[in-house]
Structure formats: structure tokens, C-alpha cells
Amino acid sequence: MGDIEKIRDVARKVIDTHKQGNRMVVVISAMAGQTDGLITLANEMVDDPDPRELDVLVSTGEQVSVSLLAMAIKAMGYDACSLLGFQVGILTDEFYGKARIHEIKTRRIFEELEKGRIVTVAGFQGMDDKDNITTLGRGGSDTTAVALAAALNADVCEIYTDVDGIYTTDPRVCPGARKMDNISYEEMLEMASLGTKVLEIRSVEFAKKFKVPLHVRSTFTNERGTMVIAESKDMEKVLVSGVAFNKNEARITVSKVPDRPGIASLIFRPLVDAGIVVDMIVQNTSEEGITDLTFTVTKPDFYEAMKLLSEVAEDIGAQKVLGDENIAKVSIVGVGMRTHAGVAQKMFETLANESINIMMISTSEIKVSCVIEEKYTELAVRVLHEAFGLEKEKDSQ
């Protein structure tokens, strides 16, 4: 099995670091495909699995890998001990499937470390105050690692992934993409939420909050990856650190809505109730008391959102609801743009030079996002990457 060999690799890596005199706590996620397999099993059993029981079920994925890792380490001659969420004391709220960590007990982990053991901890899982098993949602193992690093006051939290660091943009789209040595928490948050899938956004928020330095690096090499750290003066010298894109959104326009107080809340209420997250929202200036409201939702939520909005459109006196799935969001991110004017303007010009039409614009202190036609995504990423000087080597341009 490939999974077995992967866990052995992790064990060797862990032992190498242990031999350098480091006390180590290793968080591991489920083996590839396990979590999805367990969810499939639940869906074969019932249409809509009970959330509490689903957490009991899917948390076995990490339970399997964490015990196998401890076995592998022990078989290589080093002492190890696996701990599950309830054994560590990873205390969460009671929101099954997306629980948030309240507190992490450290007594048991320190006890095991004192015995010279390597502690392997099951990621993704915790326990509420009634001893029920909870899970932290997708990417939860990263969150477990960062939260543990904060609780244990660790020097660094190393995140091993299948890529060797954070890139200025997706190298599959832009061959000139460059691995960054450092990136600030804020930039990483924007990159993560904008579609760069290396790190889960919650784990970065946690790291930022508790000032845990993250080292994002490859499972397959020993090379330095990218450090995600607090912002430094140096970082501001760079206007734009990276280009992110997201093809998983769709655009919805509620057109010709009477512009009166509370109208936006009437439109978004049914979406909120259905658990649909709205991303970019743009409202045009009202003309003669009539306005258009445009926003994006994720593609999987698109059809339900359209259905719900068609139902409310009449009630609020909107003319119609328009949808467009063929869009993408392209963003430039950088803490440097806070102190420099003209960055957004340069982005618009760069896209205009390629005759790429901008449908929506949204900005924050450290990012500018544009919604464009989906088919221009790769082109837009490449020209922006070049325009902001992010290429690997200058002479390759």
C-alpha cells in the first residue's frame, strides 16, 4: 500500500528531527481518501447522516493513521505514543463537523514528552464539554497542529504538504511562479481565502492570533519551504506578493430592486438561513430609487441560491434574477500596497491591455479582486504575475 510507505516516510522524518534534540508533537491527518470513504459509507447508510454520529465515524480516519504512525516510530526503535482528541483534551464547542477549539490541555502531552516519547496526535478531532467527539471541518488537521503549537508554546509549527511551499501563484497556470521564502499571516489569509489551497484559512487565523510561525514545506524533500510569519518592514517593499484565483464562484445579480432600507437584508436572509455563504457584494449607485445588487456564491450553492432568490424576487419587487456560472475571481495580494497608490489601477490596465472585461471589483487594504470571464483566468493570472514582477528570473521574461 502506498499509504503505508507514506506513513513510514513521515516516521523517518520525525525521527530525524527528534535526533537533532527536538521534543516533537506530530499531528497527522487521515490517509488519502479515507475521510471521503467514510462519508460515502454514511451516505450509503442514510440520506442525511446525523452530524454527531458522522463525527464519530469520520474521526476514525485519523485514529487509524495516528496509531499506525506511532507503531512505525516504535518499530524503528524510538518511543512514541498516539493521542486522540479526547486523550489530549482538545476541547471544542458542540458544532459537529465544524467545531472550534476552545482550549487545549497540555498535561498529558508534556507527561509523554518528559518520558522521551514522540507524541503523535490525531488531527481534525476534539471533544465537547459532554465528552462527545467533534471534528473541526476540512483542513482541520492543520488547525489542530497550529492550535497545539500555540498551546505548547512551540518554536515552530511545520506543515508538511505535497507542495514545497507557497508560490506567487499556481505554477501549473504560470510556469514563472516563484516559491516565496516568507509571507505574512495577512497575505497568507488573503491567498488562502482566494483559492490557494495549501493551507486552510482557519489554521492561518489561529497562527496569526497566537503568533505561531508556520513552516510550509514538502513531505518529499528536506528543503526549506515558506515561512508564514508576522509582517516585517522588509515585506512592505514588495507591492504585490502573489496572484490568486478562484474558479469556484458564480455570480448572481438581482436587478432593478427598489432601493429602500433593509432591502439587502431581505435578499440575503433566505441565503443565510440555507447556510449559503455570499462572497463579493457590489451594489451600484441607485438611479431613481432602483438599484442592482450583484454578489458571488460558490458554484455548488449556485442553483439553490437562484431558486431561493427567484422566490423572494417578487416579494421585494425586483425585476429579475440573473445568474452567471462562467466567471472567475482573480486577485493580487500584498501588504506593500497599503502604502502605495496605483496598484489597483495597474491591475485594471493590465487586464484592459488584454481586452479582459472586469465585471466586479472588490478591494481590501492588502488585496484587489476582479471578477472576469472564466475563460480568461489563466491569461489574467499570467499577465498580472508578470506585470507585478513576480517572475522567477528577470531574464526569463
Place this chain on the structure above:
Amino acid sequence: MGDIEKIRDVARKVIDTHKQGNRMVVVISAMAGQTDGLITLANEMVDDPDPRELDVLVSTGEQVSVSLLAMAIKAMGYDACSLLGFQVGILTDEFYGKARIHEIKTRRIFEELEKGRIVTVAGFQGMDDKDNITTLGRGGSDTTAVALAAALNADVCEIYTDVDGIYTTDPRVCPGARKMDNISYEEMLEMASLGTKVLEIRSVEFAKKFKVPLHVRSTFTNERGTMVIAESKDMEKVLVSGVAFNKNEARITVSKVPDRPGIASLIFRPLVDAGIVVDMIVQNTSEEGITDLTFTVTKPDFYEAMKLLSEVAEDIGAQKVLGDENIAKVSIVGVGMRTHAGVAQKMFETLANESINIMMISTSEIKVSCVIEEKYTELAVRVLHEAFGLEKEKDSQ
């Protein structure tokens, strides 16, 4: 998946009983093949898996099935809640893989029952006093069920199996085998330890100790099965309740051993150290200070036992060590034989009539066991079954 359908069946059965006004705690074992699959995974990882980590790993089998069962019950419109060993508070000693239950907390279970919920409990698993996960060994789910029934003061512990009750002997060997309505704990213990694999021996010991009535019945029908209960006067009227057999033993003879004090302990010490369990032991009367010691071990232990004994044979001055794998143990069991003479004699005669040679004999208050050549097993079982009047209908003889 067949397993999914099986769990749905269990859910329906549980709901039927619940609707009759019963408060129910349901213990479930892993789905077919799961435990073996997990053990295989561990053996692929390392040659000799760490026992603590192996328990963390294999306990996921029950965690999967217990959550699926609770999901199924909830989806059918009844409230349910799964509990793992640590959540119930099934406290055990720290002997991984074969832990014994010390104590069962009942607070959480009663809380859930008070809410009108059906409680599903993961079998086979517990927790030691340091929060480590332990497992109870093979058949541990039966033990969990009986121990819970005792702790909760349940009216009855129903054991659902793939057979519809306890038979006078194996129906595959003897077509005239009859399902028993009742059997005493003592008889069941003898039947279980003698190779009838319906109930694990430890669960019967537990039931006997805490006077928990067991109802062994089929998962596939609603018919009454066999009650395993305390001995009653009626039971003594029957001389022999059943015929058991076991082909999984091998015979070893250490021949011409100087008969001096402590010799048996010298012979058995290396076996005990290697964890090899010795079953029947027969020592012939000493002639001129020389004796033969014959005993049986399970077939999987046979070669190791022979090797260990060859090593000590010289030290203790034995002439040689003889082994025979082609044996079987056939036993008659019944509380009635306590008060009746001649039962053993009738067994010997019945076997002699078929020219079946008896190699070893061992008796207890309620059973007589004979070791014979393996090839005569089925014949011996059939003639004994008939000789002691255990046939289904008298006129079928």
C-alpha cells in the same frame, strides 16, 4: 454493501423492541472482516505492532459500526446516541488486546435513556485508568454486552448471532441436532470452551458471576432462541445436554521422564513463558520412577511447543517428545451427570462399539472429554448424540 443492509436490519429490530416499551442499550461489534482488516494493516506497517497502538487501531472497527447504527436508527425516526468505551466509562485494566473490565459507569447511559434515546455502545473496547484505549480480546463485544447488562441491572441480555440458538451439537455434523430451550451457565461454559463457538467463554463467565440471563438468538428471525440461565432442578433430569468437539488441538507426549518433584513445572515453564496454553494434561502412573506426560495444545501453537520441549527434553532426562496433530477432543456435557453414575462408562462403551480408540480422558463434574483420532470426530459425535437421546424427534432414529 451487505454490511449496510445488516446494520439497517439491526436498527429495525432494535426499534421494534423499543416500541414495545423497552429501554434499550445495544452493543455492536465491528462489521464482518473489519477487525481482521485492521490487524492486517498493522502487520503491513510493522512486524510486531505495539499492543497499545494496535488497540487504538482495531477499536475503530466498532467505532464505525456503532455510529452507523445510531445514524440508521435516527434516520428511521427514533432518537439514538452512540457511545464509545471511553464515553460510557468502561474501565479496564491496562492489558492491551485482552483487557478485563473493572468497572462500568452508568451515569451517561442513564442520562441518554432518560431522554428517550436508544443507546448504541461500541463493543470490545474500554479505557484504562490513564485514558488509554484498551480492547477486550476476541468476542469482546459479547463481554461488553453482558457486563453492561450486569451494570445496568438489565432484565435480559440478548445476544444476536448468525445461528438461532445453542444446539445439542453442531447441526452440520449431526443432522439430528436439536436447539435447546435452556442451558445452564456451567454447561454453556463447558460447551463454549470445548469448541462451540456461539458465545465467547468470558461473556458466559461474566453472565454467571452477575446472574445475567442471556438470550442467544438469531439476527434473521424473531423466534425465541436459547436461554442461558442459572441451573434449575429440571435441568438435572437430563444426563447429557450436549456433545461438543474440538479439532483445533494437538497432542504432545514427553515420554520416559524421571518422575521427581517439580518435573511437570520444568516441562511446562517454557510453554507458559511463550504464552502457550496447555489444555488436557494426563500423567500416567509412574513405573520404576519413569513416567509419560501427555497434554494438548492448540494446533497453531503445536510446532513452537514441540521445538521448546525438544530443547528441555535433554535437560530433564526425558527419552523423547512425541507429537500428534491428527487428534480431536469429543466431550459430553450435562449438569445431570453430577448426580448419576455410569455416564462416562456409557460414553466409553459407545465409542468402543464403533472401534474408536480413546487416547486421553479428562473429566469434570459436568463433562467427560475423550481425545480420539481426528478422522473419527463426526462419527463419534453422531453416535454419542444418539446414545444420550439428544435427537430432535425420537421417531427419527
